[in-house]
Amino acid sequence: MKTLMLGNEAAARGLYEAGCAFVSSYPGTPSTEITETIAKYPEVYAEWAPNEKVAMESAFGACLAGKRSFCGMKHVGLNVAADPLFTISYTGVNAGMVIAVADDAGMHSSQNEQDSRHYARASKMPMLEPADSGEALEMAKLAYDLSEQFDTPVLLKMCTRIAHSQSVVEPGERITPPEKPYEKNGAKYIMMPGNAKRRHPVVEERTKALVAYAETSPLNRIEDGKDKSIGIITSSTSYQYVKEALGDTYPVLKLGMIWPMPEQKIRDFAASVEKLVVVEELDGFIENHCRELGLKAEGKNLFSCIDELNQNIVAEKLGKAPDVGVKLDDAIPARPPVMCAGCPHRGLFYTLNKLKLTVLGDIGCYTLGAVAPLAAIDTTICMGASVSGLHGFNKASGGEREGKTVAVIGDSTFMHSGVTGLINIAYNESNSTVIILDNSITGMTGHQQNPTTGYNLKGDPCTKIDLESLCRSVGIQRVRVVDPYNLKECEEAVKEELAAAEPSVIISRRPCALLKYVKHKAPLVANNDKCVGCKSCMKIGCPAISIVDGKAKIDNTLCVGCGVCQQMCKFDALEAPQA
Amino acid sequence: METKNIMIVGVGGQGSLLASKLLGRLLLDKGYDVKVSEVHGMSQRGGSVVTYVRFGDKVYSPIIDKGEADFIVSFELLEAARWTEYLKKDGRIVTNTQQVNPMPVITGAAAYPENLAEKMAAAGIDVDAFDALGLAEKAGSSKAVNIVLMGRLSRYFDIPESEWHAAIEKSVPAKFLEMNQKAFTLGRQA
Numbered sequence: 001m002k003t004l005m006l007g008n009e010a011a012a013r014g015l016y017e018a019g020c021a022f023v024s025s026y027p028g029t030p031s032t033e034i035t036e037t038i039a040k041y042p043e044v045y046a047e048w049a050p051n052e053k054v055a056m057e058s059a060f061g062a063c064l065a066g067k068r069s070f071c072g073m074k075h076v077g078l079n080v081a082a083d084p085l086f087t088i089s090y091t092g093v094n095a096g097m098v099i100a101v102a103d104d105a106g107m108h109s110s111q112n113e114q115d116s117r118h119y120a121r122a123s124k125m126p127m128l129e130p131a132d133s134g135e136a137l138e139m140a141k142l143a144y145d146l147s148e149q150f151d152t153p154v155l156l157k158m159c160t161r162i163a164h165s166q167s168v169v170e171p172g173e174r175i176t177p178p179e180k181p182y183e184k185n186g187a188k189y190i191m192m193p194g195n196a197k198r199r200h201p202v203v204e205e206r207t208k209a210l211v212a213y214a215e216t217s218p219l220n221r222i223e224d225g226k227d228k229s230i231g232i233i234t235s236s237t238s239y240q241y242v243k244e245a246l247g248d249t250y251p252v253l254k255l256g257m258i259w260p261m262p263e264q265k266i267r268d269f270a271a272s273v274e275k276l277v278v279v280e281e282l283d284g285f286i287e288n289h290c291r292e293l294g295l296k297a298e299g300k301n302l303f304s305c306i307d308e309l310n311q312n313i314v315a316e317k318l319g320k321a322p323d324v325g326v327k328l329d330d331a332i333p334a335r336p337p338v339m340c341a342g343c344p345h346r347g348l349f350y351t352l353n354k355l356k357l358t359v360l361g362d363i364g365c366y367t368l369g370a371v372a373p374l375a376a377i378d379t380t381i382c383m384g385a386s387v388s389g390l391h392g393f394n395k396a397s398g399g400e401r402e403g404k405t406v407a408v409i410g411d412s413t414f415m416h417s418g419v420t421g422l423i424n425i426a427y428n429e430s431n432s433t434v435i436i437l438d439n440s441i442t443g444m445t446g447h448q449q450n451p452t453t454g455y456n457l458k459g460d461p462c463t464k465i466d467l468e469s470l471c472r473s474v475g476i477q478r479v480r481v482v483d484p485y486n487l488k489e490c491e492e493a494v495k496e497e498l499a500a501a502e503p504s505v506i507i508s509r510r511p512c513a514l515l516k517y518v519k520h521k522a523p524l525v526a527n528n529d530k531c532v533g534c535k536s537c538m539k540i541g542c543p544a545i546s547i548v549d550g551k552a553k554i555d556n557t558l559c560v561g562c563g564v565c566q567q568m569c570k571f572d573a574l575e576a577p578q579a
Numbered sequence: 580m581e582t583k584n585i586m587i588v589g590v591g592g593q594g595s596l597l598a599s600k601l602l603g604r605l606l607l608d609k610g611y612d613v614k615v616s617e618v619h620g621m622s623q624r625g626g627s628v629v630t631y632v633r634f635g636d637k638v639y640s641p642i643i644d645k646g647e648a649d650f651i652v653s654f655e656l657l658e659a660a661r662w663t664e665y666l667k668k669d670g671r672i673v674t675n676t677q678q679v680n681p682m683p684v685i686t687g688a689a690a691y692p693e694n695l696a697e698k699m700a701a702a703g704i705d706v707d708a709f710d711a712l713g714l715a716e717k718a719g720s721s722k723a724v725n726i727v728l729m730g731r732l733s734r735y736f737d738i739p740e741s742e743w744h745a746a747i748e749k750s751v752p753a754k755f756l757e758m759n760q761k762a763f764t765l766g767r768q769a
């Protein structure tokens with residue numbers, strides 16, 4: 001039966017239908033729903049790993065043991081997993097292994113807009129790139145066959161517009177893949193130099209075989225066009241923009257296998273048109289390959305390597321400029337994302353701002369602590385960089401600065417790659433204070449469990465990693481827990497730990513206000529008789545509070561009664577409602 | 580049929596995903612090719628969010644670009660004004676008149692523009708602005724604004740009311756069905 005599915009849901013369905021039996025991933029927008037969806041099938045073992053490197057290695061272990069395996073991640077996650085990636089390309093697989101990587105051109109929810117196609121080329125691993133949900137399903141299935149046929153993990157490359165767009169799919173049945181019992185084979189799986197030297201030529205031969213496959217595979221298809229003055233090579237969501245803007249005006253070579261590319265097919269296509277134009281988002285990956293083949297191609301001279309493309313951009317460059325709608329004269333104020341009302345991070349960031357500290361930040365909802373009026377964060381780089389960055393910052397600056405600098409990192413991010421930085425702080429003895437913002441969930445990506453929550457991906461209770469014991473066991477003697485709804489307690493803890501002459505960890509603990517099990521208090525009410533309009537309550541940047549006619553007003557559809565604003569008010573004007 | 584475009588805009592957390600789910604279900608059942616593009620992640624945290632719903636014989640792009648929207652359905656007045664450039668020449672805006680202050684307005688760094696519905700109309704835009712929040716509360720929950728808006732939108736479509744109700748039934752939990760049906764009817768009749 002035809003149904004609508006997100007690209008990510010369709011990819012999950014394809015993995016399921018292909019008999020995938022083992023999944024290990026780390027959440028990251030826009031990749032998360034692949035793993036969340038496949039976890040719902042009881043036949044599939046699925047887990048959240050602490051990070052992408054662990055996930056990829058676990059999935060590799062599972063394919064070695066004979067099960068079709070999968071791991072999924074966002075583009076920056078593949079950086080974390082790059083170490084195993086390059087070497088499992090050498091070993092190849094036993095049962096099939098598929099790795100999904102989801103890019104985020106336009107940076108809807110990311111810290112950079114890297115183009116992950118380079119990883120396929122660099123690691124010499126085939127990469128398939130679907131252009132809608134139907135293709136996501138089919139390619140996820142096909143990826144396992146290719147993986148086993150060519151003895152390589154296969155990359156499935158998603159992007160925000162494919163991952164988070166629903167389109168029509170027709171699900172099929174799950175197959176039972178052939179048994180692949182594990183057999184010891186040191187020459188293939190022990191990548192010490194002697195063996196690896198013999199595997200590298202195998203990888204190069206494999207790429208040649210994959211190029212031959214790409215030449216005839218229906219993954220790469222030519223769609224005829226009326227006007228041969230231009231021929232367009234494209235893939236993924238860019239293909240959809242080309243078809244939307246230009247219909248069947250020009251011939252199109254649509255690549256579904258983005259690495260390796262079909263060399264003869266590209267040459268023949270180029271010969272059939274007067275001018276070759278490559279339409280692709282981010283880097284000129286296909287375009288550069290055309291140049292390497294000695295072909296003249298246009299691409300990045302027309303289409304920027306910055307941000308997403310869309311049909312209007314394609315129309316403007318290759319067709320006619322579209323008519324746009326009316327723009328109002330009024331300046332429309334921006335509506336940036338904000339920390340939710342009742343967010344446990346708010347009280348802590350208010351404290352850090354008040355104490356005028358230098359704050360090395362990390363990746364998660366709490367990155368919003370950088371936004372005014374909290375404006376408490378100095379840096380955001382990548383997962384875990386707050387903790388290790390703090391160590392370097394303190395070692396290099398020393399003295400007084402040490403007592404004015406902290407790192408903030410979420411519970412899930414700490415487990416991902418913060419703990420190794422903390423080990424460095426303990427081992428190399430920097431006088432650093434790390435604040436773990438423990439909201440008992442992976443928040444930004446939409447509430448995924450992690451090793452500190454006590455629940456696994458399937459929702460079953462499991463071993464809960466105790467943050468206090470973990471920090472103490474790596475050598476941090478000073479570990480304390482504060483409630484971020486209590487501003488006085490937060491301030492005392494931060495001051496004391498910064499003053500201490502040894503490394504310390506403050507765990508700021510309160511569950512995310514959006515978690516279903518969190519019971520909220522009744523919304524507060526601003527007492528107009530008591531409010532003097534001093535705007536102290538506005539310093540915490542709560543979306544539920546605004547100033548109307550010079551007095552504080554609380555939006556009762558947003559307020560969850562957390563009480564942080566009450567601690568800001570010297571006039572007791574923000575009151576709990578009368579019972 | 581040429582592809583038709585509906586943009587659903589609002590503030591993260593207002594429930595636009597349910598509205599797009601309902602439309603997707605309805606239009607797929609009508610036999611159209613459908614694409615629905617959603618927003619996940621950072622911008623969901625109280626930011627400006629947009630969902631694209633496209634349907635027709637064959638839909639290519641998952642997104643709606645400037646000058647293409649047949650309808651902009653807005654949960655909030657400022658958000659309706661933000662996206663006017665995306666409206667087709669003879670397109671229509673269906674908007675809730677509720678105002679939700681964005682952070683720059685809350686902090687006083689910017690002002691919420693006045694009389695936006697009137698200004699849009701004065702600019703030649705076909706605007707249907709009404710108090711969807713009031714109707715949602717009347718139906719039993721302020722969270723039903725999404726379904727009230729769908730009721731209002733349904734007036735501009737040549738699709739029998741029963742088919743809209745069938746799609747609602749497939750899209751909302753049984754215990755909220757009656758309330759949502761009431762919300763739809765209030766929106767449609769308003």
